[in-house]
Amino acid sequence: MVKLRRTMMYVTGNNPANIMEAHLYGSDSIMFDLEDSVSLKEKDSARFLVYNALKTMDYGNVETVVRINGLDTQFGRDDLEAMVRAQPDIIRLPKTETKQDIIDVDNMIGEIEKQIGLEVGSTKIMAAVESPLGVMNAYEIATASKRLVAIAIGAEDFVTNMKTTRSPEGIELLAARSNLLMAARAAGIYALDTVYTNIKDDDGFMDEVKLIKQLGFDGKSVIHPRQIGMVHKIYTPTEKEIRNAVRVVGAIKEAESKGSGVIALDGKMIDGPVVDRAYRVLELAKASGVYKEEEQND
Amino acid sequence: MFGQNVEIRTINLNSVRERNEVDVFLQKQDLILERDVEYTLAMYDEDRIVGTGSISGNVLKCIAIDPEYQGGGFSNKIISLLLNEQYYRGNTHLFIFTKPRNKKLFLDLGFYEITSVDNYVTLLENDPRGLRDFTENLKLQKHEGKVVSSIVMNCNPFTLGHRHLIETASKNSDVVHIFVVWEDRSVFPNEVRYKLIKAGVKHLDNVYVHRGKDYIISNSTFPSYFLKEKNAIVKIHTMLDVKIFGEFIAPALGINRRYVGEEKSDPVTNEYNLTMKELLKDYNIEVVEIPRIKNNEAAISASRVRELLRTDDFESLKQLVPQTTFEFLISDEAKTIIGNIKNDKK
Amino acid sequence: MEIKKVGVAGTVESSDINIVIEPSDKKGIEIELQSTVMKQFGRQIKNLIEETLKSEGVESAVVRATDKGAIDFVIKARALTALYRAAEINEYSWEA
Known part of the structure; x- marks a missing residue:
């Protein structure tokens, strides 16, 4: 069976109501966020909450992803300790820039797997590329670990680094999206597109989904349940x-x-x-x- | 992120424009953004404010949600964020003044009613044991007597005028309980004011000094934002303060008399005293007004003392304060406080 | 585990619970709970908070909780967060 990853819905890691019902909206994956949507003061509470949710909740066929904090922070290392043990389907790393980032996390996860008697390599990861350097290194990143099942582009930081902003046509992201896709395809892993933040602009959203589907992306990150159906509709084969x-x-x-x-x-x-x-x-x-x-x- | 179609931002209180936006929104809900707020949040839908809430000391205030957005869990969200901010600031015992018609909202969010004044105001706290512990603690400090008096005072700082008031009460009572207003909005910090009063009444063995924490509602804490009742605000504040005093504090200590300094020249305090006199009757507490003592034809007051400190006139000052206060004022510890008085242009 | 200061976690938003843990001079864990589901689940929520604290070796504490319909894993997560904040401990031994 081919695993579908048309939609990955972002869920704030510190909001119990959302964590409890996120899987009921029909997205292929849900991503519990410990990073950007959680304030610095609440990193510990989000970690406890997501950990206990994964230990307790039955998310059925919905793939669970946890976005941890960067491993250059103590938060990120604590997140990793907790999440390898909580075992979501995938752990997502933010702001990946080099293959070494992936090798480091691969080793850290391996250590934890050994400690808890888990088969080394069984924990899967996804890397988010959010900078020009990351895009330039996309193929090396995509092939740096057997754990890697997907790479995703994060556009907000990227366009800022590129000294531009996002446009409806997405011309500023074309090269990055294409490069990331080629890297993913060459490596034989999934490629996932970034979020569309204006949840009220359905037309703009659908135009973007059509574009990234045509480019070849496996799916898109969504920030609101109402975006899920629109993506699935566009991804419906003729x-x-x-x-x-x-x-x-x-x-x-x-x-x-x-x-x-x-x-x-x-x-x-x-x-x-x-x-x-x-x-x-x-x-x-x-x-x-x-x-x-x-x-x-x- | 999912579930959030509004955005909550922290208001930069130094920005006149941002304050103004919040104020305009609050005025539509018959409130204003009070001057003493220390932290303000606003909830935006696109660029329009649809809700707000603030913190001042251990009080949550200026809370309002656009009627169109009520019932969507937004007020819970704003209050949650204010609570968290308070906890990070180390304030865990919190208070809210609200309209009685809105109290249900707060009762559902972990607040407990202390008391209400008619349809005007309800005071709530977030600790179910708060008031109970406070009165239980007071009961331990009860002293028997036929006339048990009380004085609530700020003493910014303690003067001969204050001492005269206490001495008069002491002479005419079996027991006197002094409550020092704890709200830290005076130039002399609460612990200093407390210390100076204690030192100044050492010679009176029937006088007990208490820290008037939390349940003595000073007029600076009391919200001035009930716009529609602007003219009645002093009265409502007095009613609330007196009600808490009469219902909870006086019974715990067996208080049956309250002394106040006469305040003919200040209409606000005068009205407060008159209202108090009227209301405390219901609790069988007699109110006694004591005329101020004078020095060089002018009443001795803390504000006169602060004025003299501004000009370093220690000679004149010596005539207005007890020796204990004077010694403090010339000590190193007082230097920062006096500096603050001099810097305050008002 | 020793409670050093007031520790707070959670919110009063729907499906959440706000838990305040304070040091206590008395032996035992005293819990004041306010809940939207007090009648059906009040006892159960208190038990869960108490068990969670006891399993971390807490012997004495005063707890104030405001529940907005949180389910068990949320209550447990919030109790642990508040406790670790109150005990000023950052390291938790996660179990696989």
Whole structure:
């Protein structure tokens, strides 16, 4: 099964109401934030709250992500100690700039895993790139650890560093988004886009989602439940895409049943990326409720 | 982030423009941004203020939410942030003055009612044991007597006028309890004022001096922001103060008389005294006004003492204060305080 | 664990609980609770706060809590935060 990460909803780590209900809005992932949305005075309380939530709550199929503070701070190191033990699905590092950042955290997590008798490497991470240096090093970052399942772009700091601001067209982010995507694809991991902060501007939001989908991102970070449905709608495959995917999967099954190593459709050979895309289209279609497994048997 | 479609910002109180914005919003809710606020938050929807709240000492004040935004948990959010700010400042025992019609909101947020004055004002505190502990503690300091008197005083600083008032009370009572106003808004800090009074009444063995913490409501604490009742404000404040005194403090110590300094020239204090006289009747407490003693044809007052300190006129000053106060005023410890008096242009 | 100063955590927002922990001269843990669900859960909330403090080795404390419908893990998290602040301890031994 292909894991979908169309939407990752940000949830303030110090707000119990939000932590309790975040998974009910239908996003693929929820990200509990210990970093920017938590004031310096409340770092300890957010850490206790998210830790106890992960230990207690059943978030079902929703992927849980925790954004910790930077490891250049004591907060970040304390967060890591707590979160490797609380075991969300993914730990997200903010402001990654070099592969060494990833290697360091990989080692720190490994130490903790050993202490608690967890298999070394079982904790997964996601890196957020939020600076020009991080973007320039994107491929090295993306390949620095086997733990890494995704890289994400954080635009607010990035555009500030670039001496510009965000525009509706997103021209200022084009190079960074493209570079990050290529790094992710080359490394075989997911690429996630940044947040859109004006929750009242639906049109602007949808334009941006269409853009990043077209670029090739796996999904977008969202800051409000109302943004989730809009992303999912845009990521819903067309009927034509679904029909194609069904045919590709049919060809795979046929090849398997014949014991053939070569998959062919309409007399043409089908290779890896097309197969992957077909599975992904069907997952997207299933998640969007426009396709059910049984239809394959038609 | 999810759940937040409004933004809460800290107001820069040094900025006239920001203060003004909050003030304009509060005036629409029949309140004002009081001068003594030390910390103010405002909740914005885009760039429009839709709620606010402030801190002053251990009081939460100037709290209002745009009616359109009520019921959305926003007031809880503002009050939570004010509470947290107070805790970080080390203030854990907190008070709120509010309209009785709004008290439910605060009762639901961990506040407990101390008392109310008709439809005008309710005083709440966040510690259910606050007032109880205070009165229990007072009971331990009770002394039996037929006439048990009390004086509430600020003494900024302690003068011969104050001493005369206490001596008169002492002579005519079996026991005298002095409450020193604890609100730290006078140039002489509360502990200094307390110390000078204690030193100045050492010779009177039926006089007991207490720190008048929290439940003696000085007029500086009392919010001046109940706009519609502006003219009645002194009266409402007096009613609240007297009610707490009559209901809780006087019974704990068996107080049946209260002494006040006569204040014919100051209409505010005069009105306070008149109202108090009237109200304390209900608690069987008699109010006795004592005329001020004079020196060179003018009443001795703490403000005269501060005026003389400003000009370093220690010779004249010596005529107005007891030896104990005088010794303090010429000590090193007093230098900063006197410096502050001189710097205060008003 | 010794309580050195007043420690506070949590808010009075919906689903949260505000907990104030103070040192006490008396033995035992005294809890004053105000809750929106006092009738159904008052006892349970007090027990949970008391258990949480006791499991950290607290023998004496005065606790004031204002509950706005917090569920157990929130109560536990807030009690621990307030306690560690009150004890001025930064290191917590997280369990896997």
